[in-house]
Amino acid sequence: MEELAVxxxxxxxxxxxxxxxxxxxxxxxxxxxKGLDIxxxxxxxxxxxxxxxxxxxxxxxxxxxxxxxxxxxxxxxxDTESIHHVILLPDFDSVDTLxxxxxxxxxxxxxxxxxxxxxxxxGEEIAGFVRDVGGLIGPAxxxxxFRSIFREGRHDSLTGCYGSEARFISFIELGLSADTExxxxxxxxxxxxxxxxxxxxxxxxxxxxxxxxxxxxxSSTFLELKRAILREKxxxxxxxxxxxxxxxxxxxSFCPSCRRTLLVEKGGSSPxxxxxxxxxxxxxEHEELALLKGIHSRSVSCPSDGKALRLGVRDRAFMxxxxxSKSPSHRPPYMDLPPLLDLxxxxxxxxxxxxxxxxxxxxxxxxxxxxxxxxxxxxxxxxLSESDSSVATMIEAYRTKSVGYIPxxxxxxxxxxxxxxxxxx
Numbered sequence: 169m170e171e172l173a174v175x176x177x178x179x180x181x182x183x184x185x186x187x188x189x190x191x192x193x194x195x196x197x198x199x200x201x202k203g204l205d206i207x208x209x210x211x212x213x214x215x216x217x218x219x220x221x222x223x224x225x226x227x228x229x230x231x232x233x234x235x236x237x238x239x240x241x242x243x244x245x246x247d248t249e250s251i252h253h254v255i256l257l258p259d260f261d262s263v264d265t266l267x268x269x270x271x272x273x274x275x276x277x278x279x280x281x282x283x284x285x286x287x288x289x290x291g292e293e294i295a296g297f298v299r300d301v302g303g304l305i306g307p308a309x310x311x312x313x314f315r316s317i318f319r320e321g322r323h324d325s326l327t328g329c330y331g332s333e334a335r336f337i338s339f340i341e342l343g344l345s346a347d348t349e350x351x352x353x354x355x356x357x358x359x360x361x362x363x364x365x366x367x368x369x370x371x372x373x374x375x376x377x378x379x380x381x382x383x384x385x386x387s388s389t390f391l392e393l394k395r396a397i398l399r400e401k402x403x404x405x406x407x408x409x410x411x412x413x414x415x416x417x418x419x420x421s422f423c424p425s426c427r428r429t430l431l432v433e434k435g436g437s438s439p440x441x442x443x444x445x446x447x448x449x450x451x452x453e454h455e456e457l458a459l460l461k462g463i464h465s466r467s468v469s470c471p472s473d474g475k476a477l478r479l480g481v482r483d484r485a486f487m488x489x490x491x492x493s494k495s496p497s498h499r500p501p502y503m504d505l506p507p508l509l510d511l512x513x514x515x516x517x518x519x520x521x522x523x524x525x526x527x528x529x530x531x532x533x534x535x536x537x538x539x540x541x542x543x544x545x546x547x548x549x550x551x552l553s554e555s556d557s558s559v560a561t562m563i564e565a566y567r568t569k570s571v572g573y574i575p576x577x578x579x580x581x582x583x584x585x586x587x588x589x590x591x592x593x
Contacts, residue, residue: 171406172388173541175199175380176208176242177254177308177341177365180217183210183283187370192224196237198371203539204380206388208242208256208365211283212263213270222260231389238388244308245270248288249322251329252308252315254341254363255298258390262301269297291317292331299336304394306360309343309367311350311481313418316343320464320479324488326356339363339397344379345416345481348408348502353489358496361397364410373530373540374507374521379410380541382500405500409545412504412573413481415584420577421463421480423470429577430463430477432456439471446470446477453491460487480577505566508533508540514584515558529556561587 181190192209199207209225209232211217225232225239232239241257257263267277273289276282287294298305307317307329316322317329317340326334341363342351351357364379383396384406396403413419420429428446437449450456460483462468466476479487506514509521512529520526533555534540537547544563552560565571565587576582 169384169386169402170205171382171384172205173203173377173380173382174206174240174393175204175365175368175377176206176240176256176363177244178208178210178242178368178376179244180209180211180214180220180283182214182217182281183369184281185369186283187372189371190369192220192234192239194371195376196234198373198376199237200235201373201534201539202377203541204237204377206238206240206393209239210242210244212241212243212255212257213245213267213277213285214283215267215278216280217283218260218263218267229389230387233388240388240390240393244284245294246284246286246315247291247294249290249329250315251291251317251322252284253291253294253305254308254339254365255303255305256390256393257298257301257303258394262303265301266297266303269300270294290331291329292333295330295333295336299333304338304397306337306339306341306363308341309345310340311346311485312343313345313481318484318488320484341365342379342408342410343367344411345413345418346485347410347413347504348495348499349493350413350482350485352493352495352499353485353491355490355494358494358499361399361405362408362499363397364408364502374509377541378507379408381405381409382407399498404498407500408502409505409541410502411506412571412582414573414575415506415582416481417576417579417581418481419575419582421460421477421483422578423473423475424478424578425475426470426473427578427580428470428472429480429575429580430483432459441470441472446472457487457491503545503566504569504571505544508543511544511562511566512556512559514586515556515562529559533559558588 179186181188243255270287274287277285323329339361366378368375385392422429430446435449440447463477513521537543549564572585574583
């Protein structure tokens with residue numbers, strides 16, 4: 169069996185705020201440069217994009233492909249609760265059938281910008297339709313504060329969203345806001361396969377494949393992918409790669425007024441604050457869980473301005489889960505890795521990844537060492553040092569999990585602490 173790098177969630181230029189360059193030829197080119205073996209098509213229910221897919225993709229016993237890159241038919245759907253779902257489909261006939269089922273309930277499935285259509289059905293009904301056509305469905309970016317299943321004010325469980333179809337849900341997409349450790353706080357998710365994918369709106373190397381999963385599969389067909397997601401016949405996921413959620417804007421709980429982020433400390437000190445953070449103390453996990461439930465009910469006030477605090481994605485997962493992360497035996501490692509362009513930018517202390525110096529070093533490393541995924545995960549550090557010692561040191565720090573972070577929250581992005589920095593993480 170092979171280990172194939174897979175990015176299942178992207179968008180076409182028929183979704184809002186997506187680059188016009190997101191066409192199959194450009195996506196395939198970007199995938200080869202990145203080192204991705206299989207791409208999701210994205211937006212398969214949009215009629216013009218569907219026509220493009222039928223025309224561009226070659227179909228044979230190995231599945232769908234373009235210029236050496238395999239494709240799985242995929243789409244993202246918004247339900248009546250504004251929850252987003254990733255859908256994976258076996259063939260174009262199943263897309264046609266699903267479109268016919270959705271169309272009476274969708275105001276924009278045929279719209280030019282309807283790549284991510286609204287379908288005014290509950291998650292249970294949508295999941296039933298997808299199962300009827302032989303597809304797979306799971307929550308998209310499950311922990312983001314917007315349009316997700318586990319956001320505040322929505323669901324605490326899969327059953328809350330999918331009802332009787334919950335037992336057929338086989339995967340969730342972690343999204344840029346979560347990682348394995350966070351999701352495995354919730355016991356019902358431990359049976360599922362975790363998908364990491366880019367949700368890319370551009371074929372640029374900083375977007376396409378910024379999150380991906382490696383599956384052990386015999387080939388690149390939908391059937392093999394389904395077996396890998398269901399962990400059947402030796403097929404399975406072997407690695408999740410993604411951004412560290414501490415870099416996200418909504419990781420920590422926060423005050424929506426002053427934007428200070430909450431840090432919970434051990435002990436019994438009174439609440440305090442400085443220019444960036446709020447500090448609250450708890451004696452144990454029971455007290456911490458009570459604090460988070462209080463924040464969820466809007467009964468915990470900011471010591472700076474008296475406004476009710478809001479939960480960040482980490483604390484939301486902790487609150488609805490068991491209070492501790494327990495990964496099952498089938499769970500593969502999760503590797504925190506940014507796109508190579510971003511890593512080079514940070515290593516060189518340059519503000520923009522589009523600078524000439526960054527792009528030149530990126531191109532040099534690609535020429536010398538192959539695909540970006542190979543550079544980030546496999547190329548020996550001593551070889552990388554021949555191109556740039558700082559970049560090599562940063563990549564080594566990611567591989568050994570010795571990179572530090574200043575966590576983000578309240579709309580403020582987190583920050584990386586380089587291994588040679590004196591800044592505290």
